[in-house]
Amino acid sequence: EKVLVRGITKDNTLVKISILNVPDKPGIAYNLFDQLAKKKISIDIIIQAVGRHNNNDISFTIPKKDLSIALTICKEFIKPIKKSKVVYDENIVKLSIVGIGMSSSYDVASTFFKALYETDINIQMISTSELKISCIIEDKFVDEAIQKTHDYFQLGEKVQK
């Protein structure tokens, strides 16, 4: 399958929230996202990676406008959980490359990461699917990052979000 990177999208309407040190046992993710769904908070992406010592962190991005409601829910959620903490960051951008057959190509991801590295950008979070590779980065660097990524993938016009 030929990989075709069609373009780059930038979403600067998001805030990232992480709930640190939740028990890594059934029902935790359900309870959290059920609470958020009840308040009609639309979740952009959810990222949960590997746990440690039966604990894990759950991170997600939501529209900036929903930050204060979401924080209230999260703080309520962690009340009964010892050592758990809620952290968030509004100064982020989700930068993505979009295309077809992303996961069947060997070097699409590494090329995108190279563009960010060469712009001296730290990748805060990574989430991928067949059609898209997304990185959460600090918002102040996004324009250089887009330029560099364009160059690497030899793209024409930017794909509108």
Next chain:
Amino acid sequence: EKVLVRGITKDNTLVKISILNVPDKPGIAYNLFDQLAKKKISIDIIIQAVGRHNNNDISFTIPKKDLSIALTICKEFIKPIKKSKVVYDENIVKLSIVGIGMSSSYDVASTFFKALYETDINIQMISTSELKISCIIEDKFVDEAIQKTHDYFQLGEKVQK
């Protein structure tokens, strides 16, 4: 936008690898995936969540057949990094619900997580996009999980992977 969960896919051809405690600074993700790309290892999903004390973990899934080459690369990669470790798990399945407009609905994710909770399944990793919500779970529970998820979303036949 009406959410339409079209079906469930199961991918039991994967192994998950996590590189723990890498420096959370530019270039790390690029170097790792560049090494893997050079050995033509196709990456299924990459998941990196929130870091701690300037360290982070990078997790990814690859075809089981590539496990031994990938482990060699990862062990080489962490050699110069104090405290870093490589862990992997072959007994996993990626279970996904696929549809349209997933992120614009409030309760698709929580409904999926509920089905897993009610089947007493621990969610090891989570990765989402507009069209798909994927959970990495232990392989031995996958059939019950599929059944329960079918019931919750009132789906007909399973979508073939």
